[in-house]
Amino acid sequence: MTINLPLQAPSAAGLIWQTVRNENAKSPEEREAVLADPGFGNHFTDHMVDVCWSEKGGWHRPRVTPYGPIQLDPAAAVLHYAQEIFEGMKAYRHADGSIWTFRPEQNAARMQRSAKRLALPELPSDIFIESLKKLIAVDGDWVPSAPETSLYLRPFMFAKEAFLGVRPAKKVAFYVIASPAGAYFHGGVQPVSIWLSTNYARAGKGGTGAAKTGGNYASSLLPQAEAAEHGCQQVLFLDEGKYLEELGGMNVVLVYKDGTLVTPESDSILEGITRDSVLQLAKDRGHTVESRKVTIDEWREGAASGDIVGAFACGTAAVVTPIGRLLAEDFEIVHEGDAAAELALSLREELTGIQYGRVEDRHGWLLRLDA
């Protein structure tokens, strides 16, 4: 049997973008009312990006159109077999009014890796980045300016071919939508409680855990509900029943007494750009950073002996958040000392400082979107 995987698409050069303005765009007053208290993921801007892919035509018809419902054939493959991937990133407004994003080439590259795993076509990085600029060109006013607010950008791609056979779709859509964002966790940056899921996994060996795909989230919803029943905000998944994996939407980092930071390594972890950036900032400060397998027993024993002083979670939406407590069916780890939480918050401060243009961008991580 031969499997025809989608071909690598041509570059953005030569694609002609079309913009259709939203006649019913929110008025400046309506928009400001939303931006005053955006929450997370509740409100969307006036426009969206829409690019088509077909086996014959490659990437084509890139457009910016009014935000609104998508017409899909009920047989569209995504609705049946979940051939779908996405990205998550933010646009930040700097003090001078300019609009920037953070390491977008990393998101573009990750989306290509996700595409490969889900047998979707790889979107060239230049089209990915151009799509963000095109959306900001019409919806730039939606980037809020209050401290720690941003415009969350959600690129996504799905199989839209109407066909119930199981094979990679020959018609695919790429979209970008945007949603103004306030703080992710209610009550600001407080240490979170984590539930250890031992009955469920979000991914497995050889599965799709390293791809940013909706199915991983679908499988995390029930354990997440279990976490909530136990009074926890997030759920920690294990790999092979014993190694730390991740929270399902955020990566985990353990803080050791000597300042060493350890993050779990596994083929089923989604490689976070926040985690990579935070660990780079920690290295710059002289911390030892390790990426290796970590068992749940190492965390338990380290917390008991005082070798492990805390932990934090990181991801674009929540940035960096200290973990105060890990609750499991038959044990609990409580991190009460201030050292790890202070480190997490100071790394968070430095990272957001770079993103909002308050701290020098010495790694060249920012890209301007509105120019």
Ligand SMILES: *Cc1c(COP(=O)(O)O)cnc(C)c1O
């Ligand atoms: C997006 C995501 C993360 C965090 O990645 P960032 O690039 O830091 O936002 C972590 N885990 C999963 C499963 C994710 O989907």
